[in-house]
Amino acid sequence: MAILKSGLWLAGFDAGQTHSRCRLAQRLADGRLQVMGEGEGPGVRHLAAPGGAEQFQEALIQSLAAADHQSGRTEPLAAAAIGASGIEAGTERQLQGRRLAAAALRLPEPQLLVTGDEQTALRGAFSDGCGLLLICGTGTIAIGRNAAGSQARCAGWGWLLDQAGSTHDIGRDGLAASLRMADGRQPQGPLQEELWRHLGLDPGDPLAPQQLKALVVTPGFAPAGFAALAPTVDQLAQAGDAEAIAIVERSSEALVAMAVTLSARLDLAAPAVCGVGGGFEHLTGLRRNFCASLARRLPGARIQKPAADACQGALLLAAARL
Helix, strand or coil, rough: CCCCCCCCEEEEECCCEEEEEEEEEECCCCCCEEEEEEEECCCCCCCCCHHHHHHHHHHHHCCCCCCCCHCCCCEEEEEEEEEEEECCCCHHHHHHHHHHHHHCCCHHHEEEEEEEHHHHHHHHHHCCCCCCEEEEEEEEEEEEEEECCCCEEECCCCCCCCCCCCCCHHHHHHHHHHHHHHCCCCCCCCHHHHHHHHCCCCCCCCCCCHHHHHHCCCCCCCCCCHHHHHHHHHHHHCCCCHHHHHHHHHHHHHHHHHHHHHHHHHCCCCEEEEEEHHHHHHCCHHHHHHHHHHHCCCCCEEECCCCHHHHHHHHHHHCCCC
C-alpha cells in the first residue's frame, strides 16, 4: 500500500475483553481520514485485576504491530484514542490507562485519549451524536446522548456484579442449568449434553460435575469461557429447548430494560437504537427476542445500523486530539 507522506498518522483502538483491534489512518490536508491498516491483538481485563496493566499494554502493542504490518507505517503516531473495557471516565483507572498507553505507544499523554469502549462505540455509531447504543458482547453496557448533548449510561458494572444480557451471562446461566439437571433439581434436557461436550466433558461420567466446577475457576476461563458457550445456548433456544429459551429471553429483556431506562432519563420518546457486539451480531435468537420486546415496550424506537464502528469512533476522537 502506498504511504501518503503528507498525512498525520492516527491510531484508534477498540479493546474488549475477548480481543482488541487497532485501526490506523492518515489525516489528510483536507481533514479526511484515510484508513491504512488494521490489526488484532489479545483482549484486556480490568486494570485492577492481577496482570491487568500488563495485558492492557500487550493488547495495544500487538494490535498496533499487526496494523503496522498491513499499513507499512514507518512514521510516528501523531495521536491515538483507545476505547477499553472497564475504563470509567474521571477515575484513577483512566489516568492509569493513559500512563500505560503512553508508554506502550510512545506517545505524549496530551496526544492520547483513553476512555471506555462505550464512548468510542457511541461516537462511531451516531454521526449526529444522538441515540441509544447497546453493547452486548462478553460484557454489556448501554449509553445514550440526546440532542441537547446530555449523556447517560446504565449497566456494565463488571462480570462479577452486572453482566445482565451479556454472552457471559447466557453461557454461565446455561452451565448453571446443566448442573441442576445433573443433580436432579430439574428434568434432563439437551442443554447439559451440548454444553458439556463443548467443554470436553462426558455427560455420562459421574465425576463430570466436579470436573466442571474445577474448570470454571481455572485462570483465564471467566468471563470469556462462559461467553464462548452462548452460541450453543442460543442455537438450542432456536431449536425449541425450553430452558435455553428462558435464558435467552431473560437476557434480551435485560437489554430492553437498559434501552427503556436510558430513553426515560434522556427524554427520548422515539430514539434511534443501535445494538452492537458479538451478542447482537452472532446470536440470532437473542437479537429477535430483543427486537420484538423493544417494539412492545418502547414503540417509538427505531432500530438502525451504526454509522461506523468503535474503531472509527476512536479515530475520530484521536483526530480531535490534534
